[in-house]
Amino acid sequence: METRRLELLVALARLGSMREVADEMGVTTSTVSQQIAALARETGTELLEPVGRRVRLTPAGRRLADHGLTILAAVDAARADLDPGAEPAGTVRVAGFATAIRRSLLPLLGSLEDTQVRMLVAEHEPIEALDLLAEDAIDLALVYDYALAPLTFGNRFEATPLWTARWGLGVPGESTVDDLSTVDIVDRHRDHDWIVNSRNDADERVVAALAAHAGFTPRIVHRADSLDLVQDLVAAGLGVGLLPEGMPMRSGVRLIPLREPEVLLRAFAVVGRGRAAWAPLALIADRLMG
Known part of the structure; x- marks a missing residue:
């Protein structure tokens, strides 16, 4: 017609x-x-x-x-x-990991009140979010990797770095470690059980790589999605695991900084290739970068 x-x-x-x-x-x-x-x-x-x-x-x-x-x-x-010149209007579907939602998305909500752009937010681990992006079920994915275990985005996606965060090793509070390199610190805990993420293998790959440099295979016993639960397991003496620096440590847990090499988490904003020019998505991406 x-x-x-x-x-x-x-x-x-x-x-x-x-x-x-x-x-x-x-x-x-x-x-x-x-x-x-x-x-x-x-x-x-x-x-x-x-x-x-x-x-x-x-x-x-x-x-x-x-x-x-x-x-x-x-x-x-x-x-x-x-129309790229029109006032942005529409709904942007976002999937991301919990820290990025709190740190990057929630502060944006107030700045969107005077626009016609709305966000729908869902919490997902990186591989889950990238699968949703590939299926066109979302418009924007907030994902992370570690510099020691990088993600490969391929030609289907466009990834923009957002921020980085240092991670350390969470150990029982009575543990004592001198000023050692990361590999030496990991080596000191070769006989411990290890705790890794239950929904993403990024930290498991980091632990495995560091342990390989120290000449052993880590005994991965426990898996937890919640960082608070990781702390609870460490405090209970059930193992050691990676935790972010700056996170408040509960009683019974000590965080050992990891240097030389650093364990650096890197956050990215990822969109489908060729989609970044869509006005509502470009508005949110621009404010994420700002």
């Missing part, structure tokens, strides 16, 4: 006269008549009926004009959505 013809029908329903429609739309009366006749052929329905020397919409014509208001509004919205 040609939307220009639908515009003429909607205008006729509003103005009641082909002459007035022609004057408003800047065309001739015959053009209005021909285009509405063509619309009637497209729909297979009579849209006009004569009333003396004038015409009026048939019941079918009035129903189509009512639909036309909704259809034309949707077309206008779609054009505005695709």
